[in-house]
Amino acid sequence: MKRHGHGLVLGKFYPPHAGHHHLVRTARDRCERLTVLVCAASxxxxxxxxxxxxxxxTHPDVTVVGAVDDTHMDVRDPAVWDAHMAVFTAAVPERVDAVFTSEAYGEELGRRLGAASVLVDPGRILFPVSGTAVREDPAGCWDLLQPPVRAALARRVVVLGAESTGTTTLARALAGHYRARGGVWARTGYVAEYGREYSEHKLAALRERRPGAAWEDVSFTTDDFPLIAKAQNDREETAARAGSPVLFCDTDSFATTVWHERYAGGRNPLVEEIADRTARHLWLLTDHEGVAFEDDGLRDGEELRPWMTDRFRAGLTRTGRPFIELTGPPEARLATATAAVDALLATGWDFAAPLPEKR
Known part of the structure; x- marks a missing residue:
């Protein structure tokens, strides 16, 4: 039998971690129903x-609501408490029977709500983590984060370039390099180019109708490219949820905007909108110079490689996407790319500081 009717858990969840989820699950198990109030400062x-x-x-069986709370915390100041309570009660106006916290302020919060105060693992023994620790070192806390948070925090690196310029080889080599670090890095993901799979399916479908058809017989329309861009985003999101703090992508939905220009001509606003839905952090542009063209049955644009390289460069520059160009032999390209990714990871995640608290 549940001990309480309506329970409340509140916090910043900046970002949510295993300790928060233990608190919510504990409260859920002790209440008939539970509300989680997420309070964020501007x-x-x-x-x-x-x-x-x-x-x-993460908690589909509880009610989760949000509120903006721009008042700093000072547990000794009644006026500050009054300001916070105005936010809390506006967001959760119904009666609360029990509040669940891991903090010392829980007793006062319960008193002001006329509710029981339940402390859950205040010493953080079961899950030795805090929001501050996650913000300071997300990679070090990676296993204490849920998939949607990992996907949001993963540094996403895209390798893109004209046909037969080594994008797949490089993306796979980078993923392998970081997997070799071990620990959470052993899960470093690689996302293949969905456009190639889509192309293989189009050629196979054409050959069912016309046996002996070749790649040059395949045609694309502008409607193909939003499908490719969305599928690329979806696969990238899936990989980021399961992977390490860095993810490597063999092209992305932004690259699809250039491939649209290559095969359908001009720009497609829907593809560009899809490309802007997902945040990425670094693009690695593989130069065509010095790379032999290999026709693998799905390529026919050797003479277009200089144009494609220019279009990728122009598009990245126009949209303000951070990128570097990779030239030289494969080992030099990998070394340059690895140095750039290391520099990206070294910059950290740059979370804004929360409002100061007085205790």
Whole structure:
């Protein structure tokens, strides 16, 4: 039998981690129903909507609501408490029978709500992690984060370039290099180019109708490319949820905008909109110079490689996407790419500081 009617858990969840989820599950098991209140300050760099969505996905059996709370915390100041309580009660107006926290303020919160106060693992023995620790070192706390949070925090690196310039080989080599680090890095993901799979299916379908058809007989329309871009995004998201703090992609939905220009001509606003839905952090542009063209049955654009390289470069520059160009032999390209990724990871995640607290 449940001990309490309506329970409440509140916090910043900036970002949510295993300790938060243990708190929510404990409260859920002791209450007939549970509300989780996510409070975010305007200065913080993870949007409130994202935190609410992450908590709802992880805890589909509780009610999750969000509120903006721009008042700093001072547990000794009644006026500050009054300001916070105005936010809390506006977001959760119904009666609360028990509040569950891992913090000392839980007793006062319960008193003000006329509810029981339940402390859960206040010493963080079961899950020795905090929001501060995650913000300071996400990679070090990676196994204490749920898949949607890992997907949001993973540094995404895209290798792109004209046909037969070594993008697949390089993306796979980079993933292998970081997997060799071990630990959480052993799960470093590689996302293949969906456009190639799509092309193989188009050629196979054509050959069912016309045995002996060749790649040059395949045609693309502008409607093909939003499908390719969305599938590429979906596969990237799946890999980021299961992977390490860095993810390597063999092209991406932004690259699809250039391939659209190559095969259908001009720009497609829908493909560009799809390309902008997912945040990525570094693009590695493989130069065609010095790389022999290999016709693998799905390529016919050797003479277009200089144009494609220029179009990728122009598009990356026009849209403000950070990129570097890779030239020289394969070992030099891998070394340059690895140095760039190491520099990206060394910059950290740059979370905005939360509002200061006085205790």
């Amino acid at each position: 200065v913080e760099s993870i949007p409130l909507a994202d935190r609410v969505a992450w908590m709802r996905e």
